[in-house]
Amino acid sequence: SSLGQDTSKMIWAKILQEFGILQDRWRLYSRKNYNKRTKTTEDPAYALQALIDGSKGKLTIVLDEMDGWIKREANSTWQTIERLRALTDDGRAKLVLVGYELLRVALQNDKFPLYERGTRITLGPIDNPTLKQLVTRPLFEFGIEIQSEEIITKIWKKTGGMPHIVQDICNILLDDCLNDKRKVIQTRELTN
Numbered sequence: 001s002s003l004g005q006d007t008s009k010m011i012w013a014k015i016l017q018e019f020g021i022l023q024d025r026w027r028l029y030s031r032k033n034y035n036k037r038t039k040t041t042e043d044p045a046y047a048l049q050a051l052i053d054g055s056k057g058k059l060t061i062v063l064d065e066m067d068g069w070i071k072r073e074a075n076s077t078w079q080t081i082e083r084l085r086a087l088t089d090d091g092r093a094k095l096v097l098v099g100y101e102l103l104r105v106a107l108q109n110d111k112f113p114l115y116e117r118g119t120r121i122t123l124g125p126i127d128n129p130t131l132k133q134l135v136t137r138p139l140f141e142f143g144i145e146i147q148s149e150e151i152i153t154k155i156w157k158k159t160g161g162m163p164h165i166v167q168d169i170c171n172i173l174l175d176d177c178l179n180d181k182r183k184v185i186q187t188r189e190l191t192n
Helices: 002-018 023-028 031-036 044-053 066-074 079-089 101-106 128-141 149-159 163-180
Strands: 059-063 093-097
Touching: 059 079, 066 079, 066 101, 079 093, 128 149, 128 163, 149 163
Parallel strands: 059 093
Antiparallel strands: none
């Protein structure tokens, strides 16, 4: 896991460097630091615009976990999303937005800056073999295994195969194992 994180940091550092973006400025507006800041001279919308303005060529901007962002942006008259919409109107960028229910609802709301734009792809439930990999692979990276196939079946029934719910359950199981220093998830740990 730490190797993956270090590699990811190196890759993003190289991408940012190639675009001429100073890492210190990017870190200031990361999700981790955004929540810690109490005072800043720039709002996130301005910082995003400055980062984009400093980049050359056409951009593809991928924004994951949009639901939380939509909640925050609704209180600030959609500043950042309006800027992103303007970039798509100018043909300067393409957006890929990833979210859950709130994003779907927002895209149908005429007050949302990206109302009825683009192509929507709704991902449904995953099949059982994919669910099993989604559960076991991340746990395996931490040296944690599941006791029986019954655990996979319980997770399938509980989540209906929806990947984001599977991930939420696995995150809870992983946290419990790490906190208790356990290496096996037993069937009794999953409530019906």
